[in-house]
Amino acid sequence: MSSEIDSSTLLSRASQLIDLARKAGADAADAVVVRSRSQSVSVRLGKVEETESSESDDFSLRVFVGKRVASVSANPGFDMSVLAERAVAMAKVSPEDPFACLADESRLARSYPDLQLLDSTEVSADQLREAALATEAAGLAVPGVTNSSGAGASSGRGGMVLVTSHGFEGSYMGSRFGRSVSVIAGEGTGMERDYDFDSRIYFSELDDPAEIGRRAGERAVKRLKxxxxxxxxxxxxxxxxxxxxxxxxxxxxxxxxxxxxxxxxxxxxxxxxxxxxxxxxxxxxxxxxxxxxxRPFDGEGVSGERMVMIEDGVLKHWFLSTSTAREIGMETNGRGVRGGNAVTPAxxxxxxxxxxxxxxxxxxxxxxxxxxxxxxxxxxxxxxxxxxxxxxxxxxxxxxxxxxxxxxxxxxxxxxxxxxxxxxxxxxxxxxxxxxxxxxxxxxxxxx
Incomplete structure (x- = not known):
């Protein structure tokens, strides 16, 4: 995976989508690009079973026409004018949704901190394979372990670009590295399985493969009889x-x-x-x-703050996105998440x-x-x-x-x-x- 993370092109394309949607008749709109880069290796009993690598930039455009809303998605290479016109046409024939809207402009994040979510460490397929094999070997080395369900190692980067028609532009990227293994202890009808794993933003902070494998093996053996x-x-x-x-x-x-x-x-x-x-x-x-x-901002461009959801046992807050908050007569607290073409709290x-x-x-x-x-x-x-x-x-x-x-x-x-x-x-x-x-x-x- 390239160490260069450049969102400027994606921001530009998202902005163009917004302009085209407004020209096609949308009263308001937002455009999201979800970027994903990942690779993984899975092994079993000392042999590589699967190696995967994927890259994607998934675009989605949400448009509002009065109280009507529609969303469309596309992969890179789409015709932006066609996509914008299609979204507006869909919105015009959609049922009214009294709660769907963009976040209030006053709630948008105008600046946000660097949360250090991206580790640019390059991890090769060979390194992933070696880590997966070492994790499995450590699990199999535990006395009493008799078989393996497999081990894996992965690395990936992902993030989001968001542009809205009322002035928000933002993007962020994050990384994720992982190692896992599942092993079997015992024989015949007395077999027991267990697993262990680790997942981190920074590659250097991952638990050692031998430690992960040992923990999995010991957990499986303890479950016998x-x-x-x-x-x-x-x-x-x-x-x-x-x-x-x-x-x-x-x-x-x-x-x-x-x-x-x-x-x-x-x-x-x-x-x-x-x-x-x-x-x-x-x-x-x-x-x-x-x-x-x-995340520096949520799926609607709103920055969230630390909240004590339940304090001393007393319920103080709900998780809220803009539309959900409107439905129950409250205001968003920056917990909106893009899920496909929808925004829901989490x-x-x-x-x-x-x-x-x-x-x-x-x-x-x-x-x-x-x-x-x-x-x-x-x-x-x-x-x-x-x-x-x-x-x-x-x-x-x-x-x-x-x-x-x-x-x-x-x-x-x-x-x-x-x-x-x-x-x-x-x-x-x-x-x-x-x-x-x-x-x-x-x-x-x-x-x-």
């Missing part, structure tokens, strides 16, 4: 940070303005009320330097802020309970909060992890789970959703 446990109520479960991140994702979904507008969130009527255990806070910050989900660098207890002490304090390392199925109802999922992990006896557990189900309601969370202090902020180890009391466990 799992048992079922007895069905019980009021069980304390502990979510490994991997699983805790998914749990925080449920919180984000419940406070998404789009879900509130559609009445598909069980928290839709809870603004200003306590929804999490006292002392807990959920933060969201798009402006973290080198943050995994940072989190950025989201975190359940940590507590002051170590994960070891959290486990010791449980006495007897269930430490979960993997969840299975999609049994989460975001309208009612009902929660029921298959789980695997380790049984906790006398404050220590003992034997592996599988083929059990945990169940509760997210409303109750949110009020029973105790976070440890081991948060890792290298992911877009960050969470420490967490304990949740009072769950039902269905076993044998």
């Amino acid at each position: 799992p048992r079922q446990v007895d069905t019980g109520k009021n069980v304390t479960v502990i979510f490994d940070p991997r699983i805790a991140r998914g749990f925080v994702g449920h919180i984000a979904g419940a406070i998404n303005g789009a879900s509130v507008a559609r009445k598909t969130s069980f928290l839709r009527d809870r603004m200003g009320e306590q929804v999490l255990k006292s002392g807990l806070s959920i933060t969201d910050d798009p402006m973290i330097v080198r943050g995994p989900a940072s 989190s950025t660098n989201l975190a359940l802020e940590p507590g002051d207890i170590s994960p070891e002490d959290l486990i010791r304090g449980v006495g007897n309970g269930f430490y979960i390392t993997e969840l299975i199925g999609q049994g989460v109802n975001m309208i009612t909060g009902e929660y029921s999922r298959g789980a695997t992990g380790f049984w906790i006896e006398n404050g220590e992890l003992t034997f592996a557990v599988s083929e059990v189900t945990i169940a509760s309601n997210l409303k109750e789970m949110f009020m029973r969370v105790t976070p440890a202090n081991d948060i890792d902020r290298k992911y877009g959703v960050a969470a420490p180890t967490i304990a949740i009391e009072g769950m039902t466990l269905a076993g044998r």
